[in-house]
Amino acid sequence: MAAENVMEVVSQLGAGVTDSLAYLGALATLGSRAAYYTFVGPFQGKPLRWHSAASQAMEVGVRALPILSLITFFIGLILALQSAYELSKLGAMTLVAKAVALSMSRELGPLITAIVVIGRSGSAFAAEIGTMRVSEEIDALEVMAINPVDFLVAPKFLAMIVMLPCLTIWANTMGILGGALFGVAQADFTLGRYIQASIESLYIRDILSGLIKSVMFGITITAVGCLEGLSTGGGAEQVGRSTTRAVVVSILLVVVVDLVFTGLFFFLGNR
Amino acid sequence: MEREHPTLSEAKTVISLRDLRVNYGETEILHGIQFDVKAGETVVILGGSGSGKSTLLRTLVGLEKPSSGEIWIYGQDIAAISEDELYEIRKKTGMSFQGSALFGSMTVGENVALPLREHTKLEDSTIEIMIRLKLEQVGLAGFEYHMPSQLSGGMKKRAAVARALAMDPEILFFDEPSAGLDPIIAAGIDQLILELKKAFGMTIIVVTHELASAFLIADRMVLIDKGNIVAIGTTEEMRASVQPRVRQFLDRVPEPDVEGELDYLQTLTQGYRRRG
Numbered sequence: 001m002a003a004e005n006v007m008e009v010v011s012q013l014g015a016g017v018t019d020s021l022a023y024l025g026a027l028a029t030l031g032s033r034a035a036y037y038t039f040v041g042p043f044q045g046k047p048l049r050w051h052s053a054a055s056q057a058m059e060v061g062v063r064a065l066p067i068l069s070l071i072t073f074f075i076g077l078i079l080a081l082q083s084a085y086e087l088s089k090l091g092a093m094t095l096v097a098k099a100v101a102l103s104m105s106r107e108l109g110p111l112i113t114a115i116v117v118i119g120r121s122g123s124a125f126a127a128e129i130g131t132m133r134v135s136e137e138i139d140a141l142e143v144m145a146i147n148p149v150d151f152l153v154a155p156k157f158l159a160m161i162v163m164l165p166c167l168t169i170w171a172n173t174m175g176i177l178g179g180a181l182f183g184v185a186q187a188d189f190t191l192g193r194y195i196q197a198s199i200e201s202l203y204i205r206d207i208l209s210g211l212i213k214s215v216m217f218g219i220t221i222t223a224v225g226c227l228e229g230l231s232t233g234g235g236a237e238q239v240g241r242s243t244t245r246a247v248v249v250s251i252l253l254v255v256v257v258d259l260v261f262t263g264l265f266f267f268l269g270n271r
Numbered sequence: 272m273e274r275e276h277p278t279l280s281e282a283k284t285v286i287s288l289r290d291l292r293v294n295y296g297e298t299e300i301l302h303g304i305q306f307d308v309k310a311g312e313t314v315v316i317l318g319g320s321g322s323g324k325s326t327l328l329r330t331l332v333g334l335e336k337p338s339s340g341e342i343w344i345y346g347q348d349i350a351a352i353s354e355d356e357l358y359e360i361r362k363k364t365g366m367s368f369q370g371s372a373l374f375g376s377m378t379v380g381e382n383v384a385l386p387l388r389e390h391t392k393l394e395d396s397t398i399e400i401m402i403r404l405k406l407e408q409v410g411l412a413g414f415e416y417h418m419p420s421q422l423s424g425g426m427k428k429r430a431a432v433a434r435a436l437a438m439d440p441e442i443l444f445f446d447e448p449s450a451g452l453d454p455i456i457a458a459g460i461d462q463l464i465l466e467l468k469k470a471f472g473m474t475i476i477v478v479t480h481e482l483a484s485a486f487l488i489a490d491r492m493v494l495i496d497k498g499n500i501v502a503i504g505t506t507e508e509m510r511a512s513v514q515p516r517v518r519q520f521l522d523r524v525p526e527p528d529v530e531g532e533l534d535y536l537q538t539l540t541q542g543y544r545r546r547g
Contacts, residue, residue: 132374135370135372135375136368136369136370136372137372137373137374137375139329139334139368139372140366140368140372140373140374140434142333142334142361143332143333143334143361143364143365143366143444144361144385144386144389144434144438145358145359145361145362145386145389145390146385146386146389147354147358
């Protein structure tokens with residue numbers, strides 16, 4: 001009996017691993033096809049859908065600014081409070097600016113931006129494409145000889161890889177300003193000196209590593225949201241399921257991608 | 272002297288199915304479908320729910336891949352060609368979906384214009400004229416700036432037909448054209464199909480379970496049951512058929528299924544238990 005149970009566990013584990021690998025494969029396929037239509041297609045007589053990409057960029061990027069500003073401002077403030085707790089014991093309150101600037105631009109700026117975009121846009125991609133799948137609109141595109149990846153996914157892909165780094169820069173700035181509120185109120189900084197201190201503590205590679213991660217996050221979120229939408233089964237409740245899955249899977253994969261790239265930068269930087 | 276219109280027997284074959292089999296997972300849905308469609312012919316694929324007729328249509332337009340067999344359209348086996356080649360063939364065909372499948376985020380006019388914008392280099396002004404023309408053909412003149420959500424079911428169907436007509440297709444596919452429409456609107460759609468056939472000599476393939484509509488529009492009928500072709504023939508041949516399965520379908524005789532009744536009772540009692 002025990003042996004059978006072990007076999008059961010092993011086979012389920014195997015099936016789980018196979019499914020996950022198949023899912024990652026599907027994501028990679030979709031991502032690379034979207035990249036093809038974005039970067040290669042225009043040179044082969046398939047013009048980019050600028051109009052569609054611009055309206056997606058508006059939706060993904062510009063409309064996310066208010067909520068992203070608010071959240072990252074608070075995160076910056078929280079970071080300042082948390083680091084001041086320890087730094088004040090050392091009498092090194094002037095290091096608050098450095099702590100906030102570094103953790104925002106290396107890690108929290110890209111990550112918080114990605115999570116806000118997942119909530120706003122990753123879910124919307126899955127819902128939009130899922131609804132189109134259920135109402136046969138994806139089939140209609142196919143039958144009209146219009147490739148759904150070219151028509152629907154590529155503009156989103158372009159919008160995301162352009163807008164996520166932009167949003168991340170904005171998030172970094174707002175986080176630093178949030179920290180500055182604490183710095184000015186509690187740590188004898190003037191606003192000018194706080195910002196000066198922040199800028200001085202940042203190397204270009206700190207910002208760049210965050211931006212590279214944010215591009216990878218953008219690709220991940222687009223691929224997951226669109227894949228979940230495209231693989232929606234029949235029925236309205238399936239759209240809800242796809243949307244939920246898009247959010248959950250995106251958050252998981254963004255953290256995994258974050259870990260991989262942070263590790264990569266760590267070992268490359270220490271060599 | 273006026274040249275005589277070629278009769279159907281002389282017309283060339285445009286679609287040819289050879290031993291077509293389709294699987295969903297492990298289950299085989301279609302078991303070796305085989306028939307030809309000639310240019311200018313209207314073929315109605317009849318069958319009950321779950322007979323496989325919708326799967327057959329989806330396979331015909333390349334939305335489902337057959338597990339084996341051949342689908343020849345314009346001399347190419349669409350089961351074996353590349354995506355690009357399939358897209359080239361699709362530009363010569365149009366399809367009207369059961370739920371009309373209009374893009375909800377675009378106006379009716381933009382819906383009709385989409386294939387033209389995608390596949391042709393026509394000027395916007397020309398496209399606008401073509402939109403008006405196509406909408407007029409389906410009796411929807413003046414509706415180009417409406418959103419699909421503002422249209423009734425029958426009007427949506429007509430708009431979908433206008434979109435299918437946009438590229439002046441030679442073959443037109445209809446999935447359940449009268450599903451969900453009241454009898455008068457449904458008769459209007461039948462009339463529209465007849466007009467298209469008469470005016471443009473299009474090859475038309477219709478999937479339906481509506482007998483009256485089938486007999487009105489069909490040149491030939493294909494009756495499908497449980498994934499097999501039961502009968503193929505002209506409307507007269509079908510009416511005169513003595514084959515029991517054909518008679519049962521045409522005379523609308525319910526399935527005498529004892530097991531079915533037991534299942535029915537079982538679902539009732541199970542439902543009762545669940546509620547209790």
